[in-house]
Amino acid sequence: MPMLIRFEGGQARAAADPYQALDDADPLPVAGDVVVSLARLLTEGAALAARSGRLGVRLGPAEDVLALKPFAGRLDLIALELPKFRDGRAYSQARLARERLGFTGELRAVGEALVEQALILVRCGFDAVTPADGSAPEAWAAATRRYRHVYQRAADARDPASAERLRAPKVGQGA
Amino acid sequence: MYRQDDIDAAFLADRTAEFRGQVMRRLAGELTEEQFKPLRLINGLYLQLHAYMLRIAIPYGTLNPTQLRTLARIARDYDRGYGHFTTRTNLQLHWIRLADAPDILDELAQVGLHAIQTSGNVVRNITADPYAGASADEIDDSRVWAEAIRQWSTLHPEFSYLPRKFKIAVTASPADRAATRIYDIGLRLYRDAEGELAFEVGVGGGLGRTPHLGATIRQRLPVRHLMSYLQAILRVYNLHGRRDNLHKARIKILVAQLGIEAFAREVDAEWEASDKAADLPLDELARIRAGFLPQGLTPLPAVSRRLEAAKADSRALARFARRNLAPHKVPGHAIVHISLKAIGATPGDCSAEQMETVASLAERYSQSEVRVAYDQNLILPHVRLDDVPEVFAGLEAAGLATPNIGLVSDIIACPGLDYCALANARAIPIAQEIARRFSDPVEAEAVGELKIKISGCINACGHHHVGHIGILGVDKKGEEFYQLTLGGSGGAPGEGEAAIGQILGPALPFARVAPAVGDLVAAYLAARQDGESFIDTVRRAGLAPFKAAVYADAHPL
Numbered sequence A: 001m002p003m004l005i006r007f008e009g010g011q012a013r014a015a016a017d018p019y020q021a022l023d024d025a026d027p028l029p030v031a032g033d034v035v036v037s038l039a040r041l042l043t044e045g046a047a048l049a050a051r052s053g054r055l056g057v058r059l060g061p062a063e064d065v066l067a068l069k070p071f072a073g074r075l076d077l078i079a080l081e082l083p084k085f086r087d088g089r090a091y092s093q094a095r096l097a098r099e100r101l102g103f104t105g106e107l108r109a110v111g112e113a114l115v116e117q118a119l120i121l122v123r124c125g126f127d128a129v130t131p132a133d134g135s136a137p138e139a140w141a142a143a144t145r146r147y148r149h150v151y152q153r154a155a156d157a158r159d160p161a162s163a164e165r166l167r168a169p170k171v172g173q174g175a
Numbered sequence B: 001m002y003r004q005d006d007i008d009a010a011f012l013a014d015r016t017a018e019f020r021g022q023v024m025r026r027l028a029g030e031l032t033e034e035q036f037k038p039l040r041l042i043n044g045l046y047l048q049l050h051a052y053m054l055r056i057a058i059p060y061g062t063l064n065p066t067q068l069r070t071l072a073r074i075a076r077d078y079d080r081g082y083g084h085f086t087t088r089t090n091l092q093l094h095w096i097r098l099a100d101a102p103d104i105l106d107e108l109a110q111v112g113l114h115a116i117q118t119s120g121n122v123v124r125n126i127t128a129d130p131y132a133g134a135s136a137d138e139i140d141d142s143r144v145w146a147e148a149i150r151q152w153s154t155l156h157p158e159f160s161y162l163p164r165k166f167k168i169a170v171t172a173s174p175a176d177r178a179a180t181r182i183y184d185i186g187l188r189l190y191r192d193a194e195g196e197l198a199f200e201v202g203v204g205g206g207l208g209r210t211p212h213l214g215a216t217i218r219q220r221l222p223v224r225h226l227m228s229y230l231q232a233i234l235r236v237y238n239l240h241g242r243r244d245n246l247h248k249a250r251i252k253i254l255v256a257q258l259g260i261e262a263f264a265r266e267v268d269a270e271w272e273a274s275d276k277a278a279d280l281p282l283d284e285l286a287r288i289r290a291g292f293l294p295q296g297l298t299p300l301p302a303v304s305r306r307l308e309a310a311k312a313d314s315r316a317l318a319r320f321a322r323r324n325l326a327p328h329k330v331p332g333h334a335i336v337h338i339s340l341k342a343i344g345a346t347p348g349d350c351s352a353e354q355m356e357t358v359a360s361l362a363e364r365y366s367q368s369e370v371r372v373a374y375d376q377n378l379i380l381p382h383v384r385l386d387d388v389p390e391v392f393a394g395l396e397a398a399g400l401a402t403p404n405i406g407l408v409s410d411i412i413a414c415p416g417l418d419y420c421a422l423a424n425a426r427a428i429p430i431a432q433e434i435a436r437r438f439s440d441p442v443e444a445e446a447v448g449e450l451k452i453k454i455s456g457c458i459n460a461c462g463h464h465h466v467g468h469i470g471i472l473g474v475d476k477k478g479e480e481f482y483q484l485t486l487g488g489s490g491g492a493p494g495e496g497e498a499a500i501g502q503i504l505g506p507a508l509p510f511a512r513v514a515p516a517v518g519d520l521v522a523a524y525l526a527a528r529q530d531g532e533s534f535i536d537t538v539r540r541a542g543l544a545p546f547k548a549a550v551y552a553d554a555h556p557l
């Protein structure tokens, strides 16, 4: 089973993954936490929502995050797939989940997630990842802290350079 | 010009530290070339035919003398003593050692320069009007907006893995000197009926395999919403642009597939739903703008007696003044073009000594500003007419006073097969051949404005599609052939609406290209009416007389 890393308050920790991934044909277990496909969520939403365990959904890069709108309050986990290192669709999906749907549960990157993407994953709103390169939580935490400043608002809480400049008008008159 | 602050400096330091770590891991064998490739590319480092190439960003083409001297020193210390300016106003060093790259980036960072996002599927270096801040027709300084976009797009987390590279150009004048119609996004600033600044937003321009001119998706975008609107365009592209085929991944293909109206609806829907937090605070815009405020040039008599007297004494100076000067918004000043197209030279190449000469001249005579223009030439944007004789003398001594701006020998050429791993054919030697053929300045001036653009392959880095004469290197059974196009235009003043050139006929072998250009020029001179320019003649007379001239004695190819 791939390692799960969770980000919290600038730290990254290895964590146990409580979820069971269900294929569309698998019967619904009576109890426990499950992850289903978008298709299954859309067709069996009521039954899934009525269960007591936690509910997660896994989306491919071509699937529409906004289709989760009716379930956003009930979902505990959205897992977004990075099919390739170079495929950046999950970053937009993640921001839409956080900023458009107001999703506050676990947003997990699965697939080709490499430590070099740590900062952009976190900035787009991901708070969990199953790394494809076996890299350790410490490496992920370090990678998210590499930059003291960022230039744009995203789904994380970081202030962009423009806001820092407003707060401290003296900073930056040099050079 | 924009002065980097402590935040910008810290950001660059963090960036180079990160890359140094990655290079060390590569050199130690901890990263494979495959893993390292995307990391080096996003830092501007390419692996070419003979060596690593470093592509250094010159944001919106503006440099100060300190930066230019640093580039000169780097070219001397780490390369072969020269660099190559590209059509995207970047500087390429073609003979770099991987182990030196972090030190080079550190030296660049000391003067606020970098190679960030000069490669990869990201927003690339932003293009602005090379005359920004100096021309009378501008509504605003386009660099203010280009700098704002540069910062916003730097390491943008959501847009770091787009389907393909993404290029943005800004013009703030009715005369489009930034060729905005051939960019993924072309922004044209104007003042609306209420006197407010607004952007006309064009999307989907681009050259390459399937050339397109950008179409307008929003006629009037209030400037305060620029960033949120760019975010909406890029988000729609990031989610829906094709990723299955490298050649169909640019935004122009998505726009063509959806149709411009449907694409605009998608963008508008996304934009209206977004919370506009991406937009730039007005204070930040004001801070950026402060860096570009006019330098306090004093108006002088519109005619300089000193310059007129010197011109009367020197035919060379008079020719230089006719060809290489453009009007400045402050009377008594001029925008001075420096040609990097000396006859027989490699278009865009500049030696370390030449860079230092230009840096000194800029310091003394041009408010410490240098521009790199899209046509692979340099510009001193703020020169007093009284000082033009000294500037000319300084340039001439450095081999930089070729009086051919906009003429047949002022050729744009990509590096081609001499450097580039993707090339089908050489581009530089073709440019050199043509320039030699028109080396007589009197003849070149008689021919008048004629823009020749050469690309070594269909990627079109030499912008051949928008050349009045475009030349494209193709491969025919392992041999270099060249396809000629006619009637292209980047949409700059004097060349009419932007247009994609039309193919003239069968491709020609290397040896026939320069003679064919000679034939085209002869056909133009025979057909021209009332002193019209080459491009106007092509537009009026069509391809027929030109086809006849090149293929009349069509020997089998």
Ligand code: SF4
Residues within 6 Å of the ligand: B414, B415, B416, B417, B420, B421, B422, B423, B424, B455, B456, B457, B458, B459, B460, B461, B462
């Ligand atoms: S046009 Fe082709 S040959 Fe020329 S630089 Fe671009 S990729 Fe290389």
